Amino acid sequence: MQTQKSPTVRELAAINPSAARIFERFGIDYCCGGEKSLAEACTAAKVNLDEVKTALERPVSETKDRDWQKASLAELVSHIVEKHHQFTREEIARLTPLIAKVEGVHGRNHPEINKVQGLFRGLAQEMTMHMMKEEHMLFPYIEQLEEAANRGVQPAPPMFGTVQNPVRMMMMEHDASGEALRRIRELTGGYTAPAAACVSYQTLYKALQEFEADLHQHIHLENNILFPRAIALEARAF
Numbered sequence: 001m002q003t004q005k006s007p008t009v010r011e012l013a014a015i016n017p018s019a020a021r022i023f024e025r026f027g028i029d030y031c032c033g034g035e036k037s038l039a040e041a042c043t044a045a046k047v048n049l050d051e052v053k054t055a056l057e058r059p060v061s062e063t064k065d066r067d068w069q070k071a072s073l074a075e076l077v078s079h080i081v082e083k084h085h086q087f088t089r090e091e092i093a094r095l096t097p098l099i100a101k102v103e104g105v106h107g108r109n110h111p112e113i114n115k116v117q118g119l120f121r122g123l124a125q126e127m128t129m130h131m132m133k134e135e136h137m138l139f140p141y142i143e144q145l146e147e148a149a150n151r152g153v154q155p156a157p158p159m160f161g162t163v164q165n166p167v168r169m170m171m172m173e174h175d176a177s178g179e180a181l182r183r184i185r186e187l188t189g190g191y192t193a194p195a196a197a198c199v200s201y202q203t204l205y206k207a208l209q210e211f212e213a214d215l216h217q218h219i220h221l222e223n224n225i226l227f228p229r230a231i232a233l234e235a236r237a238f
Contacts, residue, residue, distance in 0.1 A: 006037040006039070007038070008037060009036055009041045010030060010034025010035060010223070012030075012056070013224055014225055014228075015069065018065045020216075026042075026052055027045045027047065028042065028044075029041065029178075030216070030224075031224070032223075033178070034220075038053070068226075073146045073226065077139045080218065080222065084217065084221070085131045085134075085135070088211075088215065088218070091214075095124075096121070099117045100117065106198075116184050119183055119184050120180075120184065120208075123177055126176065130173050133166070137160070138163070138166045138170065141160075142163065142226070144156070145230060145233050149233060149236070149237060155234075157238075163230050171223055177215065178215075178219065185212065191208055191209040
């Protein structure tokens with residue numbers, strides 16, 4: 001008799017609008033490391049499985065999370081660009097000089113800040129190019145796919161052959177960004193500022209934690225919802 005395979009946390013986040021927020025609260029990786037079962041993910045995050053299950057079983061009506069599986073792809077793309085891409089750009093512009101300021105004052109006594117600065121600089125450069133590629137190449141094609149499907153016509157073939165090619169590249173870049181943030185979290189002791197940290201130091205760590213949380217949600221919407229739906233839509237079109 002074949003046993004039913006448990007859903008991964010990535011799948012749970014895709015079907016339950018409130019799951020991503022709950023996973024974020026418990027420190028469970030649901031985007032880049034989302035291939036684990038819920039039990040495996042809880043073990044990795046060192047949290048109680050029953051507590052997470054209880055949180056997930058609460059009625060969705062208690063939250064205001066939108067079910068992006070039911071939205072149009074154009075709506076989802078617009079949400080990603082206007083909310084997550086905009087937030088990422090604004091925070092990169094704010095955090096880059098803030099990290100430099102904190103490193104300049106505290107770098108001698110806290111050498112980990114220098115490493116954080118280097119990691120964030122690389123992440124900022126990568127994300128800036130990444131978002132540009134999505135907005136100018138991948139996202140317009142996904143919107144064209146959906147428009148063609150709504151009109152009942154076949155879309156024009158993309159210059160990159162199939163949507164799976166840029167999707168694969170974007171997901172690899174997501175993995176790299178997730179790894180950079182994992183290292184930053186590790187270096188900062190989970191964004192815990194030293195006891196005598198100044199206001200700028202505390203502000204930096206809080207902002208980096210918020211940046212990580214937003215990027216997790218950003219990657220989840222793309223990896224787990226937008227990209228699979230776009231691939232399925234293209235497969236039906238051709």
